[in-house]
Amino acid sequence: MDNRQLHAFIAVFEERNITAAAKRLFLTQPALSTTIKMLEDSLGTPLFIRQPRGVEVTEDARILYPHARRMVAEMEALTQSFKRERNRQPLEIGIENDIANSQITDFLHHIHDPEFNLLVNLESGCEGDIRFGCEELRCEDELFLPLNTEPFILAMPSHHPLAEKATLTLSDLHGLCWIMCPKLSSHQRLLPIYGATANSPAANAGTFSLALCLVTQGLGVAIVPESLASEHPQIITRSLPGHTLSRRTGVCYAIQSLTQPAVSQLIQHLSQ
Incomplete structure (x- = not known):
């Protein structure tokens, strides 16, 4: 038979x-x-x-x-x-630091589309055929496809005095114990908010995620992207008064990578 x-x-x-x-x-x-x-x-x-x-x-x-x-x-x-x-097409994707799990999950949901038939290899950092990260980290020869725009917010421990206030004023930001991330490209944009205390931080961190760990331990307050702060339910967040700072996250890719069918199809799909 x-x-x-x-x-x-x-x-x-x-x-x-x-x-x-x-x-x-x-x-x-x-x-x-x-x-x-x-x-x-x-x-x-x-x-x-x-x-x-x-x-x-x-x-x-x-x-x-x-x-x-x-x-x-x-x-x-x-x-x-x-x-x-x-017939699976290999695609190596680098995931930069300080990207919230919620944004990574949404991004991978698009990649999981059966029409792509991809063999995905995820790596951390500046690796891969494409990278999912912050616009500020793209290289000079790379293109950027934005997928998310989010504000920077103030993150503080639950016992902080400002946690009792629903809305903050500019004067509330004076003299705070700041946890800063001086190695990040966004640090320069945050200096006007730190004001006179910019040279005397309560602590420094290499990433926003590490800064949030310090916040949970009560070492001070930090200005971080909203999506990252939302992953710490024990942290209190407030909008920044008088400031509209934001960042965009998305796909960084070199134009020559579009010669790969997997990259070309994915970028076209994400652009719709």
């Missing part, structure tokens, strides 16, 4: 007519009849009884039919599985 015989059997069973089944399978009637006869011989039982106008199915044919449909479906699924695996 092979796949060809099963397809022939299913066609005759469903059509109840050798001529119609032969047309459906693009076979001649003699070829189809021979295939059915070979199947009947291998099973040791008749499956169809010829009538003046079509065929009558036997009880054994009724028993075989659901099994034949299942076996054909499983073989087709297995074949497609091997073809799909062979």
